[in-house]
Amino acid sequence: MNPSDELFDDRIADWLEEDPVLAPAQVLETVRAALPSVPQRRALPLPWQLGPAIRFGLAAAAIVLVIVLGATLLGPFRGGIGSRSTVIPSGSPTPGPTAREQRPTSGLVTYTSAIYGYSIDYPTEWQVQVATRSLTAIEIPWGTSAGIDDFEQGTDGLGGPSGALFVATPDIGSAFTLDAWTARTAYSVCSTPATDEAIEVAGEPARLLTYPSCNGLFHLWVTVVQGTTGAHIIWLDDAGREAADRAIFEDILDTFSFPPDARTSPVPSATP
C-alpha cells in the first residue's frame, strides 16, 4: 500500500467517523413491543444433542423405514416368475404434488399486530416479517415496506413456494370512503382488476380485487375500512395457482379482525 492509498483510506475512515452513532429511542421501543407477537423459530436438535431414549427411538424408526422401503421396492418380485406386475409406461406423466398439496396443511395460528392491533390467522409453518412502523393513509404497501406485516413460507419476499400475505391497517382519517381509498391505493398500483367484488370482511363492506398479473405476480387484494382505519390484505403468488390461492386466502380472510378499540361507525361507500 502506498502513502496515497493510506491517505485515501484515512479520508474515508474520518468521514465515516462523523456519522451518528446513537440509535433513536424508538428502535428499542418498537423491538420491545414487537417481541411478544414474534414467535421464535425452533431449531431441530442435532443427533448428539438428543437423549439416549430418543436416539434409540430414532434408530428403531430408521430400521423400520429401511424394511418398509425394501419391501416396497422388492414387491413386484415377490410373486415370482409369471406373476403380474404393474408397469408404468415411460411416456405417462408422473403424479406430482398439486397446487393444493403445496399449501399449508398443519393449521393456522393467530397473529396480533403490535403496531396496528389487528388480528389474523396464518399457517403455522410460515414466518412473519413484522412491520416496524405504520403506513400513512395512502402509502402503497410495497413488499419492501417496513409498514407491512409480511407472512410467507419462503424468504424471497415474493411468495416463496406457497404465496405471501401482506397486511397493513393504517389510519386513513375520515376523508376517505372505501371506494376512494381503494382507488388511491390498489388501483393506482395495479390499475383496473380483472374482477372487483363487493364482499364483507370483519363485518364491514370490503372490496376483493383480482389481478392475474400485477408487477408479474397474481394478486388478490382486499381493501376494507372501519371508521378511520383502513386495511390492506393482499395475497401474492406466481400465476397459475389461482384456485388454490383463493381457497386458502378466504380461510385466512375469515379470521381477520380489527383492533377492539377501533371506531366502529361505518363509512359510507361511494362509487369512485
Add this chain to the structure above:
Amino acid sequence: MHVELVERAMRGDRDAFTSIAASSADRCYALAYRILRDPHRAQDATQQALIGAWRDLPTLRDPGRFDAWLHRLVVHACYVEARGERRWAARVRVLPLERDASPDIARALAVRDDLEAAFRQLSPEHRAVVVMHHHLGYSLIEIAETLGIPAGTARSRLHNAVKKLRVLLDSSDRADLVSGERMA
C-alpha cells in the same frame, strides 16, 4: 456480548434479548446508517435486524458468534431497505451543502459533500464492505465470515468499491477546480 445472555435469549427469554438489543442497538444503527445514508431507513433496517435476530436466534449455532451474526442480519436488512430506496431514487437529489463560509470550512464541507455523493453511487454490497473495513476495522477474512461470502469476493468488492470512489472523487475534484478557475 455475554454468551450466557445469548443462550438465555435462545431459550426464549425476552428479558435477556431486550438486554442484548439495548446494548446492540447503537452499534447496529451506526452500521445501518453508514450503509444507507438515511436515518429513517437505518432505523427500519435496525429494527428488522433485531426482530429477525429474536426470531432466528434458536438457529444460531455458536452463541459466541452472536455479534458477527447480528452484523450480517443488519447488512442484509440494509440490502432490503436499499432495494426499496431505488424505487424512489429518481425523485431524490442530494442538495449541495452551504459553502458560503470561511475557505477552510467551505473546503471541508465540500469534501464531505463529494464523499457523500460518491458513496451514494456505490451498490449496497460495496457500501457494506467499505463500512465494515474502514469503520468497524474488520479484516477481509472477518468481512467474508460475517457476510458469508468467499474471501476473494470480499477482497474484490472492497477493491472495486474504493477504486470507484477514487474515480468519482477525482472527477469531482477536477470539476471543482474548473469551477474555481472560472469563478476566479
